[in-house]
Amino acid sequence: MGAPRVPTRTVLFQSERSGLTYxxxxxLPVAPGPTLxxxxxxxLSPTHPKDHGGCNQQPLPSADWATFAVGPGHGIQxxxxxxxxxxxxxHVDRRECFGKICRTSPxxxxxxxxxxGQTWRHGGLLSNLRSGECQLAVVDGGRAGSVLYCxxxxxxxxxxxxLSTDEGTSFLPGELVPTLAETARGCQGSILGFPAPHSNRPGDEGWSVGSRKTPFSPNLCPGAHKSPKEWAGDTQRGGGVDGTKGCGGGTELSGDPSPGPELSGDGRAWSLQLPRLPAALPQSPTxxxxxxxxxRRARLHMGVHLNRSxxxxxxxxxxxxxxxxxxxYSDLASIxxxxxxxxxxxxxxxSGTRVSYEEISFCVFSLREVLENVLPGPEPTGLGNKPWEQCWPS
Known part of the structure; x- marks a missing residue:
């Protein structure tokens, strides 16, 4: 068994000697792509956003909220x-302690x-468990229809x-995910949904997650190691990935701040040659x-996990x-x-060498590389084959 491959890394944002930190x-992927x-x-420091000399105060959506924040990362459509x-x-759980708010929960x-985007409303809280920075994905539940996953x-x-069955207007009771451990104080993570691949080689040998018997060389252009160029403006910096423009599977990083739709879950037809997965493992369309x-104790070693159910x-x-x-912190995108x-x-x-906020890095990898390098998790419990009413969190 060889050592897992590490994707080529390109540094796009780097802390400066003046103390500025990114x-x-x-x-965000934008059409017609692949453009990111x-x-x-x-x-000004790792924990405090840059002060532009003023504050644009907005009313809180509820008398019961102490404060709120969005993201980080991407939204979805x-x-x-x-x-x-x-x-x-x-949320303000207890307000009166000598005239001040004394207890809140995220x-x-x-x-x-x-x-x-002309008008916005807020949905109901994930109320039964303390939860903070989050991301969303649409999951095709088969006979159950599509649900929103948080x-x-x-x-x-x-x-x-x-899970939400009303497009994010409210959430069913949340549950802990024991296979996804948090760091000591917690950390933001990114979630991304995409269509499950279909193998069109029925004669392939049986295969399981974590197997690295067959070497795989992805058709990706190598990332560059040039220093990133300054973006216009004083709040962002960025740069392109050399060697990707015009090559198969390449990706262009653009300095254009124009918004665009989230492209995860690309529905175009494609044929990915993958070995068959074990029949015992229930699969989802997403x-x-x-x-x-x-x-588990500190913010170390950026990891990528896969869930097929x-x-x-x-x-x-x-x-x-x-x-x-x-x-x-991280953010994933489907190209x-x-x-x-x-x-x-x-x-x-x-990423960094001493602390996690020295730089912001970029890398590209294929689904095949994920399948070749992730390590098996616990044995599946088979929820994917149970009736929908048994899939609700307990």
Missing amino acids: RVPAL LAFAEQR LRSGRLLVPAYTY HAFTFYSDDH NARSPLGSRVQA WLLYSHPAG PLDPHSWTEPWVIYQGPSG GPTPEGSLTFACLYE
């Missing part, structure tokens, strides 16, 4: 056209718009997940990818570590299939 990455917009916050922005609030929720940061020792530091919180694989060292038929992903993540 944190909280966001990655990479964003980051410029801060549903087939109905609804725009969804993941968010979280600190809870994830969504902002949604049904008129292309994966959130939590101070409870592991991630929290919750798979999930998740990025988060693999360290998203309604089962126990079916996550162990991580494929794509960066060894301090790492923090779509290459001309050779391999679905590819991009990851923008905080």
